[in-house]
Amino acid sequence: MTRRVLLILPALQQSCDRVFRLIKYSRFPPLSLLTLAGLTPRDGWEVIVRDEHIESSEVSGPFDLVGIQTYVSSAHRAYALAALWRGRGAKVVLGGIHPTTLPEEAAAHADAICLGPAEAVWPAILRDVEAGCLRRVYRGPCVGSAGLVPLPRRDLMNPRGYLIRHTMVTSRGCPHACDFCYKSSFWGRDYHEARPLAALERELAEVDDGLVFFLDDNLLADRAHARRLFAVLRGSGILWQAAGSLDVTRTPGYLDEAYAAGCRSLFVGFESLSPETMRLQNKPVNAATDYADACRRFHDAGIMINGSFVFGFDGDGQDVFERTVEFTERNHILTATFHILTPFPGTATFTQLEADGRLLHRDWSRYDTDHAVFRPRRMTPEQLEAGHQEAYRQFLSYRSILTRNRGLPAPLKRIAYNVAWSKVDPLWVPIVRSGMMPFAKRIFRRVLAMDTRPGPAWQQEERAVDSAAGAAGSVL
Secondary structure, three states: OEEEEEEEEOOOOOOOOOOOOOHHHHHOOHHHHHHHHHOOOOOOOEEEEOOOOOOOOOOOOOOOEEEOOOOOOOHHHHHHHHHHHHHHHOOEEOOOHHHHHHHHHHOOOOOOOEEEOOOOHHHOOOOHHHHHHOOOEEEEEOOHHHHOOOOOOHHHHHOOOOOOOOOOOOOEEEOOOOOOOOHHHHHHHOOOOEOOOHHHHHHOOOOOOOOEEEOOOOOOHHHHHHHHHHHHHHHOOOOEEEEOHHHHHHHOOOHHHHHHEEEEEEEEEEEEEOHHHHHHOOOHHHHHOOHHHHHHHHHHHEEEEEEEEEOOOOOOOOOHHHHHHHHHHHOOOOOEEEEEOOOOOOOHHHHHHHHHHOEOOOOHHOOOOOOOOOOOOOOOHHHHHHHHHHHHHOOHHHHHHHHHHOOOOOOOHHHHHHHHHOOOOOOHHHHHHOEEEEHHHHHHHHOOOOOOOOOOOOOHHHHHHHHHHHHHHHHO
């Protein structure tokens, strides 16, 4: 007898007052669900994976088991899907960050919940479904879970729906424990564990298009682990992007090693321009870092910066938005994500704001870093939202794009990268909907492969950018 399991990633953005950026949610497949599929025996189980960002989760049934990955902002959608499938006779398991941090709430909407990483308990869940004795709560231990990660079932994802098909996690957790980060609520404050190198080599051997996005919270934190990974990647032809903290700029030659191994862009959490704010938020690594010097070191290594900034800390006044955009321009930040401080359940920030009586509501669909869900100290919630939107408007203007890319190697590459991510959203919709992402991926890889290290070839491009900047300045 073959049993059927449906794994669903609910749409993360349900609010109607924000533009839905399809390309934002079509970059990567749902790795966690493909990993669970990899843990599911092929003999006796049929697995279907659905990502609501690019396709409907409506699949002809019946199903014995439905697993739903649940984030904070998708909780209401996850609960609606759970009710739908339970009504059709399936057993529903909710897992992920939200059930782990608010288990009682999630348990009211499911037959079972999975707390923490699922690798250690997913086989037991399957056995219990077969035996008809599903327990209410399964808790996956963090320690040791990194070694249990199988090869994901990438054959189950939509082959034409994503820009980067190969996402990987080489380590779990992060050595830092920032008060506002969800990491501590899911992994614990001190947990950080690398996957076995042999498993990483097997997974990297499956990469057939030369592109990988590493989804580690902090890929470069463990120097020894990262250098072992670099040794595997060097000469492979794989270009990759990842996340790293500012302290990686302090180790001489470390970023050059990353570039030689294929690194072309890093997601970097600057968070706040205020050292005092960073100390208060338990991120001393930022408080002790000269941001401008760190940016120069990234640029010198040829690694593009995707900066992360957060608005709404207690020290932030209404000038924080303009000052932050000015910083990104002055320090040539290639791309950036601006977030409104969001007190995710289970974090120290949530606990403090709740104790202070500053939470406005618990409408989880608005806990998406685009909405103010608490009362800031030095501005109103409305001013926080308006400033956040204005910062994005300024940052994404052509004037800012040209300003941020002048004076660096390969400015035309950087400008093309910016324009593709931020100025042509209407073009991405037909590309995604028509299944043309493999074609777009080939162009993306070609752009990413352009050399961004300092050198003489850069001067001719720089003159072209100067000319364009002059033209833009006359009309903006």
